[in-house]
Amino acid sequence: MDEAYFRHYCGYGPYDQNYLLHSGIEHCISIARRLDLRIESVLVLGAATGRVLEHFERSWGVRPWGCEISEWAHARIPGRFRRRIARRDMRDYLPWLLERRRRFDLLFTNSLVYLSAPELPEFVGRCSLVAGHLHFYSSTSEAFEPGDRYRVTLRPARWWRRLFAGNGFAPTRSPYVWRSERFAAG
Numbered sequence: 768m769d770e771a772y773f774r775h776y777c778g779y780g781p782y783d784q785n786y787l788l789h790s791g792i793e794h795c796i797s798i799a800r801r802l803d804l805r806i807e808s809v810l811v812l813g814a815a816t817g818r819v820l821e822h823f824e825r826s827w828g829v830r831p832w833g834c835e836i837s838e839w840a841h842a843r844i845p846g847r848f849r850r851r852i853a854r855r856d857m858r859d860y861l862p863w864l865l866e867r868r869r870r871f872d873l874l875f876t877n878s879l880v881y882l883s884a885p886e887l888p889e890f891v892g893r894c895s896l897v898a899g900h901l902h903f904y905s906s907t908s909e910a911f912e913p914g915d916r917y918r919v920t921l922r923p924a925r926w927w928r929r930l931f932a933g934n935g936f937a938p939t940r941s942p943y944v945w946r947s948e949r950f951a952a953g
């Protein structure tokens with residue numbers, strides 16, 4: 768994703784001023800509290816300029832680990848967070864974490880919409896090994912930038928449910944939070 772994606776986020780304007788309209792981050796934090804999840808470590812796949820990292824720090828005093836594919840956005844992540852956020856594609860980053868036996872209480876991502884259908888089952892299976900819970904939210908915006916370059920295929924909620932349920936996750940009381948069936952804290 769290049770600068771235009773973040774400057775015209777969802778066709779409205781700068782990412783930092785508009786991300787809350789599309790993120791699900793506040794929702795994630797309030798659901799985790801309602802479900803009484805114990806969160807001491809967080810993984811963010813697709814951290815953008817780091818705004819969502821600030822929410823986790825404010826709410827739980829946690830500085831997440833994670834990755835961001837865009838050089839432009841990654842360079843704008845505040846320094847105190849950036850050292851834990853790799854400038855990498857999450858498809859390469861996740862196996863790297865698994866090789867190092869890294870484990871997290873919660874994985875936050877709304878970037879799975881950018882992966883193709885054939886690659887998602889294996890990717891989601893890996894997510895179930897790395898995190899105890901997954902918060903997934905998919906915006907209903909089809910394009911995150913006016914030029915159509917980052918158009919995503921919108922899929923119905925039941926498509927995502929089948930994907931998570933078939934690849935290592937069990938439902939919780941919230942349709943946005945999934946509990947890993949394979950996770951063994953390491």
Ligand SMILES: C[S@@+](CC[C@H](N)C(=O)[O-])C[C@H]1O[C@@H](n2cnc3c(N)ncnc32)[C@H](O)[C@@H]1O
Nearest residue numbers: 768786790813815835836837855856857878881
């Ligand atoms: C819809 S934005 C969401 C940003 C942030 N998570 C939020 O809630 O505001 C998606 C982010 O994922 C990043 N991204 C997309 N594909 C990625 C990939 N394969 N690996 C890592 N980051 C990716 C984009 O550059 C962008 O910053």
